[in-house]
Each structure stands twice: as structure tokens, then as C-alpha cells.
Amino acid sequence: MQTDPASCDYVIVSGAQRKEERWDMKDNEQILTTEHSEKEKLETDPMFKLEHGSQDRGKLQRALPSLSHIQEKQEAWRDDFQLNSALRRKFRDEKKVIKEESERDGALLSKACLSIPLVKETEDDKRLASLLTLHSADCESLKSVSPEPP
Numbered sequence: 001m002q003t004d005p006a007s008c009d010y011v012i013v014s015g016a017q018r019k020e021e022r023w024d025m026k027d028n029e030q031i032l033t034t035e036h037s038e039k040e041k042l043e044t045d046p047m048f049k050l051e052h053g054s055q056d057r058g059k060l061q062r063a064l065p066s067l068s069h070i071q072e073k074q075e076a077w078r079d080d081f082q083l084n085s086a087l088r089r090k091f092r093d094e095k096k097v098i099k100e101e102s103e104r105d106g107a108l109l110s111k112a113c114l115s116i117p118l119v120k121e122t123e124d125d126k127r128l129a130s131l132l133t134l135h136s137a138d139c140e141s142l143k144s145v146s147p148e149p150p
Contacts, residue, residue, distance in 0.1 A: 101120075105118045
């Protein structure tokens with residue numbers, strides 16, 4: 001087999017036979033043909049391009065109902081693998097966070113010997129706890145600075 005760039009084809013040298021399955025591009029209703037002369041005219045001649053552009057739009061309008069029908073059929077057989085995998089990844093991450101919170105809460109309950117269910121911590125709880133911590137630290141520092149009464 002050898003390539004023939006001049007005719008955009010393969011040349012069979014020896015040991016093979018060509019299986020002829022050639023077709024006319026116009027029979028297939030291809031929009032852009034690969035004929036070099038027609039390609040050059042489309043690129044250089046504005047009137048030729050305008051004429052063929054309107055023909056192409058006409059072909060599109062005729063093919064639009066069948067294309068939309070094909071898209072509807074494909075939508076019915078759509079593979080939701082990407083959506084499913086993203087959703088499962090999100091659930092795995094949420095499950096991991098819930099497990100970490102449950103382990104942290106369990107450690108706190110066992111450390112404090114509590115048998116009550118804990119509620120979720122909010123930002124207000126965190127802020128209030130930090131203020132209490134700061135307040136108690138300030139009180140202790142004041143006690144260490146102030147002299148003992150006699």
C-alpha cells in the first residue's frame with residue numbers, strides 16, 4: 001500500500017484487493033464537499049458562498065425535525081454515569097464529615113461522662129464560648145495581680 005497525495009487515495013502495490021465502497025457526497029447530503037475547486041470557490045467567491053449558504057440553511061431546516069427526534073431518543077437512553085458518580089462522591093464526603101463529628105461527640109461524651117444527646121454547634125455557641133474563655137482568663141489574671149487582703 002502506498003499513499004497517493006495527489007488524488008487523496010491509497011494505491012495498492014501488491015498482495016491486496018480494493019473493496020470498492022465509494023459514494024457521492026451530494027447523495028449523502030454533506031454540507032461541505034471536499035472537492036478542491038468547490039472549496040476554493042467557497043473561500044474566494046462571496047456570491048458562490050452566499051448561494052451555497054442558503055442551500056445549506058434549507059438542508060438544515062429540512063433535517064431539523066429528524067435531528068430533534070434523534071436527540072429526544074438519545075435523551076431517553078442517556079447515561080447518567082457522571083451525575084451518579086458526582087452525587088455518590090458528595091454523599092461519601094458528607095458521610096465522612098458525619099462520622100468525624102460523631103466520633104468527636106462520642107469522645108466528648110465519654111470524657112465528661114455524659115449520657116445526653118449533643119446538639120450541633122453553631123457559630124453563636126463558638127463565639128459565646130470564646131468570650132467566656134477570655135472572660136475567665138481575664139478574671140484569673142486580675143486575681144494574680146491584685147494583692148491578697150491581710
